[in-house]
Amino acid sequence: MSQNLCPECAAVVVLPADVMQNELLPCPDCGTELEIISLNPVTLERAPEVEEDWGE
Numbered sequence: 001m002s003q004n005l006c007p008e009c010a011a012v013v014v015l016p017a018d019v020m021q022n023e024l025l026p027c028p029d030c031g032t033e034l035e036i037i038s039l040n041p042v043t044l045e046r047a048p049e050v051e052e053d054w055g056e
Contacts, residue, residue: 004044008032013044 002015011029015036019025023036024047035047 002042004042006030006032006034007044007046008034015042 002017002019004013004015005011006013006027006029008027009030009032011027013025013027013034015025019036019039019042021036021039025034025036026032027034033047034044037043037045
């Protein structure tokens with residue numbers, strides 16, 4: 001397992017050993033949806049908000 005910091009609240013985010021790039025996971029403290037941008041080194045960023053397209 002790997003530990004990283006949430007970019008939103010700086011809480012420790014523990015990543016499972018089998019984590020994959022582009023995987024989404026919530027911060028255990030603030031609940032922000034995080035995306036794994038890179039695995040070497042592991043980089044977390046706030047996941048982009050999904051926008052509704054309303055059928056356009």
